[in-house]
Amino acid sequence: MDISEVRERIVVTADELYNAKGIQAVGMDELRSAAGVSLKKLYGEFPSKSSIVMAVLEHRHQSWTQGLDATVQQAGTPKERLLAIFDYLAGWFCQDSFRGCGFINSFAELGAISPDVAEYARKHKESFQDYVARLAAEAGAPAYLAPQLAILAEGAQATAAIAGTSDAAVQARQAAEVLIDAAMSAVSPMG
Amino acid sequence: MDISEVRERIVVTADELYNAKGIQAVGMDELRSAAGVSLKKLYGEFPSKSSIVMAVLEHRHQSWTQGLDATVQQAGTPKERLLAIFDYLAGWFCQDSFRGCGFINSFAELGAISPDVAEYARKHKESFQDYVARLAAEAGAPAYLAPQLAILAEGAQATAAIAGTSDAAVQARQAAEVLIDAAMSAVSPMG
DNA sequence: TACTGTAGAGAACGTTCGTTCTCAATGCAA
């Protein structure tokens, strides 16, 4: 078994467990047995649990961002690309494993006692906002549109997580379309 | 010291501590000393920590709901009452103690391992959605508007918490106004 | 003054956590 293979197995397993039960509820022993590695190997790869948490956050950021971008790239027009954000959310919410945004959750759990976690969550959300801003700029929309759509996306995630349904994605998408149309007609009222 | 006075002191103190540091990060001993009561009295009032958590959730629900309604009642027109939701959020976000919605946070922390917490968070959000739906109905808006505004409010809370700023309240309010106007003109295009 | 019930302070208990250590088993070089 490759060394980096072990690392990835640990991170992927930790991601699943932390998502399913919360970070603090999953002990190192449970992670060890779920990942099928020895404690020695675990601590050989990571010096502490908090370093695993940070690696999980990085892994979450990568896979979430790539999944989003893959969905967005399939859309044709700039407006459709903006709306594709909410299609991605809809698919995500329908997964059995969905239990809310991992960054909102980790921030809620550890943000107050771990500056690293708080900062990473902030940067992840910032990166998402930048991404939306780029899509909105490509659509020729005014700058105020992007934060509005980002807030809709965050609200959909929180709502879907707690309600346990995926309705919020559709509702947010419809709201997004109204906001996009309003913003676009404001910038080019004759179009 | 009155018996119910002790209960309330415990709950208020626990609310503050849980909000500031997270529920799992606050031990019974820290709560005991912060509330200025003996462990015996603590366990005389509450049989377990989880019962304190549930009492805190109830307290949060009451004070949040009452605060929201007080702000809403000050607004004149039905549309202004809908927008007042976001004024309430703006004031909340500016408080130093603001660290996100306590129900989103407690759901993130304990929802996966405590059905009671998960259910209470769901009911709180449901109650908020019902409240928005009532305001929207009074404004004569179509039914689809309320969930859209609720999602905006949730997104503003999550965004403000992680970003550490109150900008999201203003952005969400502006988006809400667009959505309200669009929904109202759809139902009475000649008004 | 002597007695009894109550309450507070905090020691103590059992458990669980993150982390480290022990030790036997294994693979490999000579």
Next chain:
DNA sequence: TTGCATTGAGAACGAACGTTCTCTACAGTA
């Protein structure tokens, strides 16, 4: 076969948790 380095399984450790128990101090009553 012998010796050595590495590994895995899990025991062990100190700390912290939720919870219970003990003991002391004191209030009120006769």
